Amino acid sequence: MRKTLSAAVTTACGAALLTTALPAAAATTDDGAGMASLSVLHGVPELTVDVYVNGDLTLDDFAPGDLAGPLDLAPGDYELAVTAADAADASEPVIGPVDVTLEGGTSYTAAAHLDADGQPTATAFVNDTSMLEAGQGRLTVRHIAAAPAVDVWADGAVAIEGLTNPDEKSLELPAGTIEAAVSVSGETDPVLGPTDVTVTEGAATVVYAWGSAEDGSLALATQAIEGMHSAPEGVPTGTTQVPGEQQQGLWLAVGGGLAALLAGGVLMARRQVASSRV
Structure with a gap:
């Protein structure tokens, strides 16, 4: 029953x-x-x-x-x-x-x-497929993990603070490669990364933090969305x-x-x- x-x-x-x-x-x-x-x-x-x-x-x-x-x-x-x-x-x-x-x-x-x-x-x-300025790319981070609020680090500095599940945050950055990491909000030790993330001109790079902190299954998934100046x-x-x-x-x-x-x-x-x- x-x-x-x-x-x-x-x-x-x-x-x-x-x-x-x-x-x-x-x-x-x-x-x-x-x-x-x-x-x-x-x-x-x-x-x-x-x-x-x-x-x-x-x-x-x-x-x-x-x-x-x-x-x-x-x-x-x-x-x-x-x-x-x-x-x-x-x-x-x-x-x-x-x-x-x-x-x-x-x-x-x-x-x-x-x-x-x-x-x-x-x-x-x-x-977000809105147009980007020349030389710029979009980095979007989505928190979909069973984990508390997190900070997202870019090249050793906090770029996104206090991101909670299931929220997202986007940044427009110069095209290039950044070293990204994720830590529990307010802490400095990474729970994910650091890893190199490419910010592509005229495109969006979407990074997902998924899995479970308690079960030790936290992981990253990435998605690229191209053509910000067209379909x-x-x-x-x-x-x-x-x-x-x-x-x-x-x-x-x-x-x-x-x-x-x-x-x-x-x-x-x-x-x-x-x-x-x-």
């Missing part, structure tokens, strides 16, 4: 997140009007899943730290289900299926991650999974839905383990 109730509660939470509208993009261009530019970051530790859209496998073995996309997508309605990794099909989903809608005219990254207390959650970030096009770095041309329409469901369902899936798994111990 407890297992069934946990599943029902988790599904309800996932559906509530899915029906929450994603924030609108700051601007669109003539080339991209009516389309959505989408990337998805998996920042929930210890959860690898398969994602099915309209009954078709769209993301296989989507693992923590993976950044998928970006794609320019037409708006529409799709059915999404998340299964255990390597499931034969979508007939026994971990959560779902649910119907989701993605509206056009957005440029964003959807992240499944942990909140400051270590609970699974989801955040949709609007990517924006995100180019993720690190491990990336991009579906083929025939699957591009299926990616509509991933934006709002995948982040929420990943969060719901790990919560369900935790509750099922707890139920089995009773």
Whole structure:
């Protein structure tokens, strides 16, 4: 009974997140009007899943730290289900299926991650694609880790102070390479880094701090968003999974839905383990 109730509660939470509208993009261009530019970051530790859209496998073995996309997508309605990794099909989903809608005219990254207390959650970030002055690049830091407020250091000095989950902060800097590190706010010893980060002229470099400080799983993920003087096009770095041309329409469901369902899936798994111990 407890297992069934946990599943029902988790599904309800996932559906509530899915029906929450994603924030609108700051601007669109003539080339991209009516389309959505989408990337998805998996920042929930210890959860690898398969994602099915309209009954078709769209993301296989989507693992923590993976950044998928970006794609320019037409708006529409799709059915999404998340299964255990390597499931034969979508007939026994971990959560779902649910119907989701993605509206056009957005440029964003959807992240499944942990909140400051270590609970699974989801955040949709609007990517700032506003124009940059010649010789300048944009550095954005997003705190999506189960960790307290942090300070972000650049070349040995605090550049961003007291950043909390799930907030972000952007800086416009001269193009070049900086040595970046992250420390607990008010302290000097780094919990992440130092590491070299390239600030590219006419582009945005987005750095995500994800994972859990308590579990020792803190990590960094990076995303590059190019074309500040034209139609924006995100180019993720690190491990990336991009579906083929025939699957591009299926990616509509991933934006709002995948982040929420990943969060719901790990919560369900935790509750099922707890139920089995009773």
